[in-house]
Amino acid sequence: MVNQVSLSPDGPLVSDVIYGTWRLLADEPRPTVADLASRFELCLELGITTLDTAEIYGRYTVEAAIGEVFRARPDLRDRFTLVTKCGIDVPSEEKATARLPHYNASADNLVACAEKSLRLLQVDCIDVLLVHRPDWLCRADDTAAGLNRLIAEGKIRHAGVSNYTWHQYELLSACVDRPLVTNQIEASLLRMDALYDGTLAQCEQRGVRPMAWSPLAGGRLFDPQNEAAVRVRRCLDGLRDKYDGAADDALAFAWVMAHPSRPVTIIGTNQPDRIRSQARASQIRLDRQDWYALWEAAQGHSVP
Ligand SMILES: NC(=O)c1ccc[n+]([C@@H]2O[C@H](COP(=O)([O-])OP(=O)(O)OC[C@H]3O[C@@H](n4cnc5c(N)ncnc54)[C@H](OP(=O)(O)O)[C@@H]3O)[C@@H](O)[C@H]2O)c1
Numbered sequence: 315m316v317n318q319v320s321l322s323p324d325g326p327l328v329s330d331v332i333y334g335t336w337r338l339l340a341d342e343p344r345p346t347v348a349d350l351a352s353r354f355e356l357c358l359e360l361g362i363t364t365l366d367t368a369e370i371y372g373r374y375t376v377e378a379a380i381g382e383v384f385r386a387r388p389d390l391r392d393r394f395t396l397v398t399k400c401g402i403d404v405p406s407e408e409k410a411t412a413r414l415p416h417y418n419a420s421a422d423n424l425v426a427c428a429e430k431s432l433r434l435l436q437v438d439c440i441d442v443l444l445v446h447r448p449d450w451l452c453r454a455d456d457t458a459a460g461l462n463r464l465i466a467e468g469k470i471r472h473a474g475v476s477n478y479t480w481h482q483y484e485l486l487s488a489c490v491d492r493p494l495v496t497n498q499i500e501a502s503l504l505r506m507d508a509l510y511d512g513t514l515a516q517c518e519q520r521g522v523r524p525m526a527w528s529p530l531a532g533g534r535l536f537d538p539q540n541e542a543a544v545r546v547r548r549c550l551d552g553l554r555d556k557y558d559g560a561a562d563d564a565l566a567f568a569w570v571m572a573h574p575s576r577p578v579t580i581i582g583t584n585q586p587d588r589i590r591s592q593a594r595a596s597q598i599r600l601d602r603q604d605w606y607a608l609w610e611a612a613q614g615h616s617v618p
Contacts, residue, residue: 316361316596319578322522325495326441326472328395330571331596332364332525333357333589334580339372339379341584350383354390356586360593366498366525366580367435368399368446369427374408381436391437397525398435399446399476399498400427419449421460428464443470444498448482458489465492474498476525480516496525501570501577503546503612504531509573518575526570526577533582535566542612549611553604560594567595569608 316329333354339345345353354365367376377398384391401424404415428443443464445457461473473490475483476498487494497517501508505528508514517524530536535543550562557565567579581592600608610616 316363316593318361318363319523319576321442321472321578322493322495322520324493325522326395328364328397328578329362329596330523330576330578331362331567331593332366332397332578332580333362334527334582335365335367335376335380336371337582337584338367338376345584347379347382347386350379351387351390353584353586353589354383354387354394356589358390358393360590361596362581362589362593363393364395364397364578366397366527368402368444369431370399370402370404370446373404374406377431377434381434384436395441396435396437397442397444397498398431398440399444400424400431401446401449417447417449417452419445419447419452419457419460421456421463424457424460425463428469432469439468440470442472442474442495444474444476444496445478445486447477448475448479454482454485455489458486458491462491476527480512483516493520494522496522498525498527498580500528501526502529502531502535503566503569503608504534504540504542506609506612514573514575514577517577518573522575524575524577526579528582529567529570529579530563530582535562542614545611545614546608549608553607556604557598557600560598561591563588563592564594564598565600565608567592568598568600569605571595571598572600572605 316331319330321328401419403409403412405412464470472495474494474496499508537543550565
């Protein structure tokens, strides 16, 4: 079973492997409400009790699809901690004034987006709202005012950010009434920036678990043309027996989760067998030298 953990000292309880919905509607034919409900049930059976979504996913269609599942199956809603994100505007029917893709983390926009998410998701309260991307034109106190208002009005329980540098996180933290509960960032064997740029160190210092998106590098880890991926997979294959037959994907998730900031990871597959496999990562503790062997395989050289 997937572990339940506290996201931050005053944060919500989440599963340390989360189900992500970026690609939820990507398959053809489009999954029905019943298909999605059975996928969510599988998650719950495995102990995956947290769903990650965003206003923009499926070009503003995924939140409504999740809402349809909750309408048909109200019993499912209460069993999930629901995370959504807002603040990315791309030209579309929903964003009539957007002439080009841009970020908008102003208070008024965050409040309007969160209120729309509540309607589409068909819920009374969002457990965790994340500012999807830092908006370089928005003052931190403006973004914070939106998050503070949403919490005060009971529309969201917790606030956090995504893709923030640690400086941006500190700046916003100084303005919010309640501590931010996470920074959702890209992290995988093929994307290690957060190890080096202070993002994970800051999470560790604050006792805030990062949420790692694209833990399989968006599938690039399985690309036979990608030399780093081929080296990593050779190394992963050699570890399988030692970790009780865990597949490459589970071990790659476990590599991300081993960092002392204790990242939680977000699953992106739509395939039930892969969901099962990746959920196993919650129970895997990689040996120090196996972790470094994978680092070495990814980088193509040993540690300096
Ligand atoms: N905050 C942000 O800015 C941000 C950005 C991106 C994503 N996210 C979140 O993170 C979640 C996960 O991201 P992601 O979808 O990029 O995760 P990922 O696990 O890195 O990539 C998923 C892709 O890898 C493929 N895949 C998964 N397991 C595989 C396996 N065992 N063998 C071969 N291919 C495999 C999947 O294809 P199949 O479906 O065919 O298995 C899918 O195309 C998203 O759903 C979203 O919730 C957040």
